[in-house]
Amino acid sequence: MSETNYSGLFLFFILTxxxxxxxxxxxxxxxxxxxxxxxxxxxxxxxxxxTGMLHVFSNVAKIILFRKTIDWKLVxxxxxxxxxxxxxxxxxxxxANLQYAHLAxxxxxxxxxxxxxxxxxFKINPSIKNSIVGGSIAGFLAGFIGTGGAIRGLVLTSFxxxxxxxxxxxxxxxxxxxxxxxxxxxENNYLEKxxxxxxxxxxxxxxxxxxxxxxxxxxxxxxxxxxxxxxxVLIMGLFLIAGWA
Numbered sequence: 001m002s003e004t005n006y007s008g009l010f011l012f013f014i015l016t017x018x019x020x021x022x023x024x025x026x027x028x029x030x031x032x033x034x035x036x037x038x039x040x041x042x043x044x045x046x047x048x049x050x051t052g053m054l055h056v057f058s059n060v061a062k063i064i065l066f067r068k069t070i071d072w073k074l075v076x077x078x079x080x081x082x083x084x085x086x087x088x089x090x091x092x093x094x095x096a097n098l099q100y101a102h103l104a105x106x107x108x109x110x111x112x113x114x115x116x117x118x119x120x121x122f123k124i125n126p127s128i129k130n131s132i133v134g135g136s137i138a139g140f141l142a143g144f145i146g147t148g149g150a151i152r153g154l155v156l157t158s159f160x161x162x163x164x165x166x167x168x169x170x171x172x173x174x175x176x177x178x179x180x181x182x183x184x185x186x187e188n189n190y191l192e193k194x195x196x197x198x199x200x201x202x203x204x205x206x207x208x209x210x211x212x213x214x215x216x217x218x219x220x221x222x223x224x225x226x227x228x229x230x231x232x233v234l235i236m237g238l239f240l241i242a243g244w245a
Contacts, residue, residue: 015037021212033236058171066171079177082139089140093144109240116230120226124158163220
């Protein structure tokens with residue numbers, strides 16, 4: 001999208017809305033899909049800034065919609081480590097070569113989703129240690145390459161959480177992560193002034209997408225939900241590799 005026009009804004013809205021709906025159903029937020037798709041239209045630094053802002057608005061919407069299904073103990077365990085490592089990851093983007101970042105994440109997501117399809121009963125003990133490690137990895141990747149929610153979603157799924165608790169808890173954890181990384185991106189001028197016209201679209205799409213995703217989520221069984229989550233992770237892993245190629 002080399003210039004901002006009505007057709008471009010509409011395409012951007014559809015892309016953002018679709019990412020938000022899929023992210024809500026998957027339970028790991030819209031960034032995984034938004035980063036994968038928007039990299040075909042924008043430079044990587046712009047994608048990071050837009051993704052951070054989208055997720056801030058998206059998490060506010062989900063916290064409101066799923067406020068009764070948030071596991072605050074997990075929010076504490078994962079949230080602190082996620083936020084600290086998100087800061088480290090976002091600061092690293094200002095000095096590191098990111099050429100192979102999306103390729104590495106794509107390979108990881110494909111391998112992780114295939115493993116969970118192969119071992120559907122595999123579970124991670126919901127201990128403080130595992131929560132901190134999972135939160136740290138997700139937070140760092142969110143700051144460094146723009147998306148870590150899939151990893152956090154898979155960790156929370158391994159804890160065998162009910163689907164609405166997973167979505168609400170994931171959003172609450174992610175809120176601090178996205179505030180921190182978005183501040184770093186904006187302070188380093190990752191978003192040009194001409195791109196700020198897209199911000200209202202981000203706000204509208206994040207709230208509408210979260211609402212539509214919640215409606216669809218209520219119609220999906222727990223078993224189907226798990227399969228959908230893993231399938232979406234696998235697809236996005238392939239998208240990331242295709243985008244790198």
